[in-house]
Amino acid sequence: MARNPAEGAIERRSGVALWRQIADRIRAEIARDLADENGRLPPETALAERFGVNRHTVRSAIAALVREGVLRAEQGRGTFVERRRRLAYPIGPRTRFSEGLADQARARRGRLIAHAVEPASETVAAALALAPATPVLRLESVAEADGRPVSRATSWFEAARFPGLAARFAEAGSLTTAFRAYGIEDYFRRSTVVSARHAEPDDRDDLALSPGAIVLVAVAINVDAQGRPVQYQHTRFAADRVDLHVVQPDAG
Amino acid sequence: MARNPAEGAIERRSGVALWRQIADRIRAEIARDLADENGRLPPETALAERFGVNRHTVRSAIAALVREGVLRAEQGRGTFVERRRRLAYPIGPRTRFSEGLADQARARRGRLIAHAVEPASETVAAALALAPATPVLRLESVAEADGRPVSRATSWFEAARFPGLAARFAEAGSLTTAFRAYGIEDYFRRSTVVSARHAEPDDRDDLALSPGAIVLVAVAINVDAQGRPVQYQHTRFAADRVDLHVVQPDAG
DNA sequence: TCTAATTGTCTATTGATATAGACGATTAAA
DNA sequence: TTTAATCGTCTATATCAATAGACAATTAGA
The missing domain is CATH 1.10.10.10 (Winged helix-like DNA-binding domain superfamily/Winged helix DNA-binding domain)
Incomplete structure (x- = not known):
């Protein structure tokens, strides 16, 4: 058999x-x-x-x-x-891009490629626990490790709570750092939904992917220490460069 | 901008x-x-x-x-x-196929399509904490919800510990049930690694996918209440039918 | 230095993919 | 009942994808 x-x-x-x-x-x-x-x-x-x-x-x-x-x-x-390692990207209660890859790649940073303030869509408002059409800041960014693009993210934040966040992120290259300016010393992953699809032309450009390539999509909500949502994020990972490692709490 | x-x-x-x-x-x-x-x-x-x-x-x-x-x-x-819902498949410390989809689909069961006892490869031996080449039972199964194939799994178990597991699983259609015969009342997810790739011809057949379709691949280890590995599993999900929901422990 | 193994380039032919246009068949609404 | 919108079918043509065969260029080893 x-x-x-x-x-x-x-x-x-x-x-x-x-x-x-x-x-x-x-x-x-x-x-x-x-x-x-x-x-x-x-x-x-x-x-x-x-x-x-x-x-x-x-x-x-x-x-x-x-x-x-x-x-x-x-x-x-x-x-x-031309051998190249696959990166292992951890997903857990304290998921952070720069820390997660600390022992795998030297140069790692987020690069801001666009930002805009716009009214929240229904989905975004629900994710951030805001009233519909509340102004939100949308950041479009690419994360790189050792100079290679690893992921492409779209993030939404409550605009009123984080004035100037785009500039701070662009300068620091790290969201964790940028958040400190607003008194957020720590934040947590509330939920992550993973799916996969073919890369769309936009993502192919930013991630240097070929047609037909696959992206892993992680839709996540991060919350502050009080449990208030601070970030809603769609991240597309190049599936042939990255594995997502789901970090479980101690099991058994 | x-x-x-x-x-x-x-x-x-x-x-x-x-x-x-x-x-x-x-x-x-x-x-x-x-x-x-x-x-x-x-x-x-x-x-x-x-x-x-x-x-x-x-x-x-x-x-x-x-x-x-x-x-x-x-x-x-x-x-x-022809609208059909996407299934949300939970991944967490107590991931189980049949329970996870309990409120989303009526008929859900695993269907055994092949099984064999063979010496453990290095990878399998390491995952199950066995000596290399220890005999392991390999199960090939398809999981269905409401008659539609949802995922295709390859699982390995220590053969000596689970004699007759294949028959029990084939009959019950559920691993949780089959495990009870061996005194395993409960088991836990130790780790899950998620990736994505194009479906291979084999998986396309079993999951009724078209060429070019994408599968989400989850590589997981389940352990018993004492923390001993009981199952090493490669699961391929039809990416256009399923989202993987990473269940986080209470965060914040 | 010769030979075998391997990748690189060229020509020619067939089948699949994509465009273009015309018109038929069915449905819903004026 | 007429009309407009929409999907279904047909023909024709151009381009891309795949096969087939021949031979050149480069490398490594006998």
């Missing part, structure tokens, strides 16, 4: 080009068994046979991954993995 | 057919603002203009979503959403 994980199955006529399906598979399998200990991929002819396609189709897939910076092809030698 | 969420941008030459990109967008946006209060989509000509493509291309996208059961087209009337 044992079942083999079907290898090599690729779908034709699916609306996704074979070369892209193969590129996605190779990208996903690099971490596992595809490359040898030197980070070398099997030759193009072997990959073509494995996936049941023409060698040129495999070449298209490899070319795409080379453009992405995932692979490097060397004539006469082979094709090699 | 405000930034518009780029509407309608579709990428050509990306390896993903335009009709599939549009189908993915429509599927993702149905929950938001795309359909009106009666669940009716804008007419094909309007969608074609919005996405900047020919009407026939939109028709291909709609045809794919009709095959998926997401939309229903009625000549002369319009195109309508």
